[in-house]
Amino acid sequence: MSHTPTSSQAGGLFRGWLVVAGAFAVTFVGFGSAYTFSAFLESLQKDFGASRGSVSLVFSLAGFLYFGLGVLSGPLADRWGSRRLAVAGMVLVGLGLALAGQARSLTQIYLAYGLGVGLGVGASYVPVLGAVQRWFVRRRGFASGLAVSGIGVGTLVMPPLASFFIETLGWRNAYLALGALVVVVGVGMALLIENDPRDRGLGPDGDPPQPKAASAQAEGFAVRDAVRSRRFAGLYVACLISSFGLFVPFVHLVPYALDHGVPNAYAVLLLGAIGFGSTAGRFFLGGLADRMGRAQTMLLMSTGMALSLLVWAASSGFWGLAVFAFFYGAFYGGFVALLPALVMDYFGGRNIGAIIGVLYTSVAFGTLVGPAAAGFAFDVSRSYLLPILFSVGANLVAAGIMWAMSRMDASAKLASTASPRGTVGHDPSTARRS
Known part of the structure; x- marks a missing residue:
């Protein structure tokens, strides 16, 4: 197709912002639909006579799939285009929610919600974020922040909306309503996703297109070299432990609040x-990370989540839990937003989607185990104290790993300034770029 760059630059809206909107x-x-699960947990537990652990496994299965699938959906988007993956993902999420509303057993919930939502989010998440990266260079951080803030806003809006649907329509019709919303909004907006500004005769940020050799995307580590490095190993272990x-x-959190007498609407x-x-x-x-350094700020994120979880352990009323929820959300949001940027810092942009996809398998395994294990622990002890304290410890261990990595980076920088033949902080196993 033939497009002139001037049409998108001469005072008009740069097409990349529509990609961000999509x-x-x-x-x-x-993610907003996925995170409504807590609002449905009590209804599912009651209607199917199931334990809290077995119901929690539904979310764990979905989470495993939508983080683990990025290792496949990223390369598929490069081949087929991000828009196709995003549209297919939104259709799968909508279908999974609708089928969950028709389920007659917990096994059918596993298949409908776990597979439908898990595969749908997994098919769309990495491709749409990868598309945003190609449309921006100078404003990439801001554009990426806007794109992933959809997760936070979805978590703010969708669970209360789901609760309203449950109260007015019942949980089965609530799933149908959410499924319809996902298809209408998700598929409609996914049509705005475009893979590459060069298809419209543009470069990133609306600039004239640059020769391929001049693109920042051309620089970076080979996937094989990146995943064999000490830095990647440290990130992988820290993410795995933290994700439990x-x-x-x-x-x-919602079942915990209900157990302690908080009304459902407030919970x-x-x-x-x-x-x-x-x-x-x-x-x-994100702005703090630009000043402190991303590795040091990631240490702060894990430490902050650990301290916030201690507030949860000590709280039983709405306001104490609200303080926990806000600060935990802030540190969690910083963690999620900084992780791709840290990968970009360490390994460059050439294979960023594939490297992030491999890294996210750590989050997938942690998510598969953590929420379900917390539910089963509650079934045995009738308390969430042990899972909360375990989560505190996991985040502190992850913070310790990030501290060690930041020290390693500092030592490498000192070594590189002392020797003109230094490797600017890259460990030897990843010194080769492609």
Whole structure:
């Protein structure tokens, strides 16, 4: 197709911002729908006579798929285009929610919600974020922040909306209503996603297109070299350990509040508080990272989540839980927003989608185990104290790993300034770029 760059630059809206809007909407309805699960947990437990652990496993399965699938959806988007993956993902999410509303057993919930929502979000998440990266260079951080803030805003808006649907329509029709919303909004906005500005005769940020050799995307580590490095190993282990507790509040905070006498309408607002904090964290903590350094700020994110979880352990009333939810959301949001940027810092942009996809398998495994294990622990002890304290410890261990990595970076920089033949902080196993 032939497009002239002047039409998009001469005072008009740069097309890349429409791509950001599409990515925002996809993450809004995709993750927002996934994070409504806590609002449905009590209804599912009651109607199917199931334990809290077995119901929590539904979310764990979905989370495993939507983080783990990025290792496949990223390369598929490069081949087929991000728009196709995003549209297919939104259709799968909508279908999964609708089928969950028709389920007659918990096994059918596993298949409908776990597979439908899990595969749908997994098919769309990495492709839409990858598309945003190609449309921007100078404003990439801001554009990426806007795109992923859909997750935070979705967590703020969708759970209370789901609770309203449950109260007025019943949980089965609530799933149908959410499924219809995802298809209408998600598919409609996913049509704005475009893979590459060069298809419209533009460069990133609306500039004239540059020769391929001049593109920042051309520089970076080979995937094989990146994943064999000490830096990647440190990030992978830190993310894996942290993820065992990362999504426990998304599943169990509402049941915890209900167990302690918080009215349902207020309990669901706690998920909104996580979403509000998450949105704030993605913007404000990102600026802090530019000044402090991203590795040091990631250390702060894990430490902050650990301290916030201690507030949860000590709280039983709405306001104490709301304070926990906001600050946990802020540090969680900073963690999610900084992780791709840190990968870009360490390994360059050439294979950023594939490297992030491999890294996110760590989050997938942690999510598969953590929320379900917390539910089973509650079934045995009738208390969430042990899972909360375990999550505190996991985040502190992750913070320790990030501290060690930041020290390693500092030592490497000192070595590189002392020797003109230094490697600017890259460990030897990844010194080769492609």
